[in-house]
Amino acid sequence: MPQQCIALVDDDRNILTTLSIFLQAEGFATRVYADGETALKALLENPPDLAIFDIKMPRMDGLELLQRLRDRSSLPVIFLTSKDEEPDEALGLALGADDYITKPFSQRLLVARIRAILRRTELVRAEPDEPVPEGLPEPIQRGRLTIDPARHSVTWDGKAVSLTVTEFLILESLAMRPGVVKSRNQLMDAAYSDDIFVDDRTIDSHIKRLRRKFRGVDSTFAAIDTLYGAGYSFTDG
CATH class of the missing domain: 3.40.50.2300 (Response regulator)
Structure with a gap:
């Protein structure tokens, strides 16, 4: 390595x-x-x-x-x-x-x-056609979204979207259960280690950046929904 x-x-x-x-x-x-x-x-x-x-x-x-x-x-x-x-x-x-x-x-x-x-x-740095190394998770497909945890890559309609580690983990948490509202606390737990404490505004900022990045490849992107007072969900469609 x-x-x-x-x-x-x-x-x-x-x-x-x-x-x-x-x-x-x-x-x-x-x-x-x-x-x-x-x-x-x-x-x-x-x-x-x-x-x-x-x-x-x-x-x-x-x-x-x-x-x-x-x-x-x-x-x-x-x-x-x-x-x-x-x-x-x-x-x-x-x-x-x-x-x-x-x-x-x-x-x-x-x-x-x-x-x-x-x-x-998960800095595997594998080539797109390389098999996923044994023990690493398979890609997640949700409609037009593809998340590949082994290669830390995300695409929307086949177009690459560059995400930070934290953004990646938040998106992965939402996409794992489409339609299920995740609270800000649940997203904090998914994205940060136990000894890092962030407030609601931090999660909101990450969500805003996620939406902005996806709209950079698709101006109609609307797959991350907000349920005010409750949290966020991913719409599989």
């Missing part, structure tokens, strides 16, 4: 050096960037397997970097935050971050979170 690559974006050179050395010792390749502008260009041109952003950076902070990245990429992202940055944590998750870790943090915890997210993305 190819060595997985982690990109680190932080204006603190000490943190970049320390984390890079530690992650390399854990078997990862690393790339380091000291500012958001430089990182954005590099992450789009040569994406790693996962990126770790500090929030507070000059020129372009981690939130802006994530927002601009999400316009063009579903790259998994972990935020490093300080204890006094809780509103930023919530906003980061709403913008599409996959996880956050509060400083000071355990390097072992960080590695555990990285590996958990990489497992969630």
